[in-house]
Amino acid sequence: MNQINNLVRHTRLLEIVGDLIRVRALGVAFGDLAMIENIDGDQSLAKVVNLDRDIVSLQVFAGGKGLSTDAKVIFLGRALDVVYSDNILGRIFRGSGEAIDGGPELPTDPRIPVGGPTVNPVMRVMPSRMIETKVPMIDLFNCLVESQKIPIFSVAGEPFNQLLARIGFQANADVVVFGGMGLIFDDYHFFRTAFENHGVFHRTVMFVNQASDPLVERMLVPDMALAVAEKMAVEGKKRVLVLLTDMTAYADAMKELGVAQELIPAVRGYMGDLYTQLASRYEKACDFKGAGSVTILSVTTMPGDDVTHPVPDNTGYITEGQFYLHNGFIDPFGSLSRLKQHVVGKATREDHSQIMNAMIRFYSGAVEAQKKQAMAFELSPFDEKLLKFGRLFKERFMDIDVSLPVIEALDLCWLTLSECFDPKELLMKQNLIDKYFPKSAHSEAEEGETVAQVA
Template identity: 80%
Template sequence: MGTEFQELVRHTRIQEIVGDVIRLYATDVALGDMAEVENTDGERSLARVISLDRDQASLQVFAGGKGLSTDATVKFLGKPLDVVYSPNILGRIFRGSGEPMDGGPDLNADPHVKVAGPTVNPVMRVMPSRMIETRVPMIDLFNCLVESQKIPIFSIAGEPHNELLARIGFQADADILVFGGLGLIFDDYHFFRTAFEEHGVFGRTVMFVNQASDPLVERLLVPDMALAVAEKFAVEENKRVLVLLSDMTAYADAMKEIGVSQERIPAVRGYMGDLYTQLAQRYEKACDFKGAGSVTILTVTTMPGDDVTHPVPDNTGYITEGQFYLHGGIIDPFGSLSRLKQHVIGKATREDHSQIMNTMIRFYSEAVEAQRKQAMAFELSQFDEKLLKFGKLFRKRFMDIRVSMGVTDALDLCWKTLAECFEPAELLMKQNLVDKYFPSTATSTEVETSPEQQN
């Protein structure tokens, strides 16, 4: 963010300090405007107008309200938040304030772009039609990620959602990665940075990171900064941009905490009544631009207590086009959904994709039922035994999030797996596809390679 402060009216009487929020009387101030707060000891901090009530303005102080005096001076800058945008930001890491945190050169002289702008004009949107190959079989085969899609990973604490998000990031078929970390502990921040560096994508990645110890207001700014930069790359550079955000529940919790400090009346479970609006304003930045590139948004949304009716995942489900449901360390095929997959299955992928997807899920569902029969000591039929074998192979070859393979290889492995477990007549698939893709010879041995060896 630029550091050139305009010489505007200085306000010297702060009416109230509540946590990190200060209130004072001011005129000619707009919502979202930036300000500089200078304490009596000469220490300066940036602040942002987060609420206006007639002539009373509430500002969130980036450095926090601790040690701040009511005699501090507030100077409004007359402009909203902006963030640096140029090719120089690739391979760089920024704080939630927009300042570099990687020790690299200062970029204030580079062009800046305003954040939190309006969503794109609908006439400039085109129908999603291109697939983003992630090399994660449970996504590419069964719930394809489509360019311009907005989709969360629903998870709970302790699940490897960050591992999955990073893996999609460095394996995905995208031109630019924009990562936004929201309330990350240092270990998670280090994990993402190391993963992008080790897999050779850091040079086309820009990271905006708010750690758990950083100010809450910066946590709220990270998605806006990431999306503003992503939109610029897509529109001006014709890039296919993948935006990764983790964790949107931490983002919503920050909104709740700031709302409480503003003495706003909460709605469900303490969250503010505009939670849906605030989330939608960010998710709707996903777009396939007419005559330009695209912005695809993939987020992590943790569900407290594994409760999908919690306000954050509940509101998210109304906004996004499906979800990847991470449960027990795997992407659950029954809880996951991509509402845009029909735009690419069999069009951007091979002709047998749709039939394979439906057949594999059908057999796996029956395999789960066969497992229940086995657990309850019911007599198993010969076909049940085939289903149990199929279920074991399916989990081993496809469901582990560490498995990495292209969509064509995954389709071939599906046919191989079916051939090892069933006769062609048992598949109930289109005969022309069975004749074309069913292996003429199939071994009954299981795959011995580990997921990492398939990478």
Template identity: 80%
Template structure:
């Protein structure tokens, strides 16, 4: 009898059930190993080893612990968690257990890959030099999304962050989109699927979805599945892969509940002490591979109560390379940051990009100050009046997240907006750029 078969036949009874965690006594079991839990009624569910204490093994049941009996049996499979991977997964939707939920063709005979592969050799990482155009002006113009970047959208409940994420997904110039949804209500799941289908990218999209009604423990596998597939496509098929994850706070909350069920000692606000490590393990999958493709990660991190010091956004900010700060249905130009934008602005983009970015933000900051003066009934100068006009146009033409513009058109619109509000000498920009791009009319010629 082979070792694999002996492993498969190892079976034991349940000793204890705590929420979605069951404990059994077994020998020769590895951390992270997969198992099948068979209840007394014959119903089966996958489980994963999450803790080892001598011969006492704790397993996380994918379908949840509800309805399980201590008379249930556990059979260990002898391998870590994996996910199906082949050319046929494009255009398919999977749940957190790895099973397809779109009623498409059977994939049970397709090859599978482990979720937790080795980390990338640092020598094979290359410096990011390419931009991913999203056609969202507040991103492309002021905080570019750079290929191989990891960056979150910081938001509060009620903001249209899923709408923004979907728009970036179907407008971005990526080869493949891998979507990971955690704790989604059905309306959000249907919205993402419909958006990808209606905009013609579903055939190059893979979706991994954990709905709010699904078992909580399946939520923890969604980022790993999405990133394992993305990395495989980038390395072996030279694809430029964009990974969309929402919502990483829901993912962290699931980790917290698992830690409580395991009776681990919590750290700040009930989260486990390894929160930073667990988030970093996922985000650090973003990479531009030498001689191959790339993985870019754009996630949503909701801030409970709008608190940016909450443990999840706080730890995320240390790991990622900036953030897009979404509030009041706009991307805030002051709270947002892309630390890698200097690698592409004016290099992979048009020569005037850097000057336009700095000038527009400087003048908008002046517009905000002019609005404060106006609200306090201070006397406004003629330049203040120009700033007020500019501020109104800036919000309407660029800050509204529903606006879609290719980068070149957005740059031209910036020059047009400046020309409508200011004279060339008031811009404080390089003269050669003004001479080349500033729109000339009979009035300002």
């Protein structure tokens, strides 16, 4: 407090526009923090968001409601930082960095700056390790690879938060860093209880901005989460999984701030630097040479299920694929992991690539058979097999509540294929069929073929 008392106080706010205030000051840097003292003694943090000669624009964390033009602005001379130590594991913080879980204060713990440049490419290692999530549609068909940045594309009302939480408590990561933006209380409570009930809360750090919290804190959540994740990966050599939801809410907060600053918007009202702002966060994903890794899995909701919306459209150029969540299922056709070739058959089993291709091929045939059935076309015996396979595939693999280790999921694939098709119909390598195709089903198929030949 003595340090604050020694700082220069600027009085007479020039303007108050929503949560944005303007004051005349010199020697201030972009991104610096300030303390706002209202005439009634209330204090609130603010962040410098624009500089125009000696006119400084600040976003007030607590909002501009009730502020007087006679309020005092005290520039702290530093950018935002966040507490970092082993003590933050199992803790929950708001977008300002303040703990909100009722736990002990951390006044003596060291703090690290928020933001900063992405990692030097020289320090990056080629991705080669898989993060097993026990979600078959991810582990089997679009593997999540360490240091990958990948979004879940969905629409409002889909269970994307349930999927994100499931991945969080099932993934084989050392630390989970969660960043929630614009969450309603029910969603915040769901994530907290999910991590607690599944025994991973002790290795989880949560940064939460609820819908009722200040808008500027929503924009700080990803930076805080990624700063902590990067520190844990570099110094702690941890495999860190960062979960962010919802990046569209983050982009909307940017748009609202831009409108308040009277900036010229670009497509659909979003600012022209949307791509840059998203990329500077996503590019924090990295497999560090001689240290740990940061993997980013985010949620991007698509208003009106429109993939050409500026947020998912820009995200698709930055990230290495996407998971499409439609009608409660991960869509096998719209989903893509561009890094899966680094681990399929290498970090997994030898039959993974063949199984992955065969299962999607047969499911595609099942979808076509369903269309023929819906239009009352005559179905062939093979179409009937495809329809049976399609039902089993949805039930056993596409449901996001299904939880299976990758090896068990591969075995279940072979079992499903044996229940629907003969070995000769699989069009797979014979050595893999001989090794993995269930022997009982194989014997029955051969016996049936022999009987047919004798007849």
